[in-house]
Amino acid sequence: MKMKLVLGSLAVVVGAGYGAAVMAQAKPDVLVKQRQSAMVLIGKYWGPIAGMPTGKAPYNAERVATNAPLLEMLAKMPWDGFHENTKGENSRALPAVFTETAKFKDGADAMQRSLTNLVKVSKGTDEAATKAAIAEVGKTCSGCHETFRAK
């Protein structure tokens, strides 16, 4: 019965993620650690390509093509960690995560779409298009963080 409730409320935020995987260990502190870990790894593989559209980092097509699929997969991992039972945990997640759930899900979906596009574009040889696709991903990061993450 309790499991069903957990499944029900997770479904609200999971979106395109890998929700079923985490069912066995829904402790709030673990969920927070897991979602933060996903964000850390997104940062790891996003960091080296983030500056390419503006020239802050030199363009490296191979690196984009390597990192884009990793980011696409990692971007599915944080969401089931934003379970309602984590509201009281210490993190940078703002209360809006749990009140503006539709907007939160839209933000997650937008990131996912932008990364799927980046994966596709980065398989080609169009540098301008790849840079534009990277910039588009960047917008989805900051768009969500403004509303849902403490400074």
Add this chain to the structure above:
Amino acid sequence: MKMKLVLGSLAVVVGAGYGAAVMAQAKPDVLVKQRQSAMVLIGKYWGPIAGMPTGKAPYNAERVATNAPLLEMLAKMPWDGFHENTKGENSRALPAVFTETAKFKDGADAMQRSLTNLVKVSKGTDEAATKAAIAEVGKTCSGCHETFRAK
């Protein structure tokens, strides 16, 4: 010059991983956080399937098929975080990581192979073979942790 040195020593431990991605941010504390994050996420997707071979968790073919490719990818992510410049950082990594580098790399490679096999087997319908493949992955986890991770 410094960059070249960093590249050189990273190559020792990177193995089958995504080493090039992290070049832009090789601060020791960040590297530790990133490698620990990879391990946390490996735990997230490994946890729900780990108990299936012994019956501690009910067998769920779909979950195995979902989690195996995630694990296969995540298993490439920790290794470039074990850079020599992280020796002084607070973590559970034992000194052997930096002295028994060949054995460490063999352990990482064994995990990778076992996960590639699990991905393959879990696409089929052979429950016994899938359970055996899961058990094989488990051996590679504990095999490495015994030597390279503090209790």
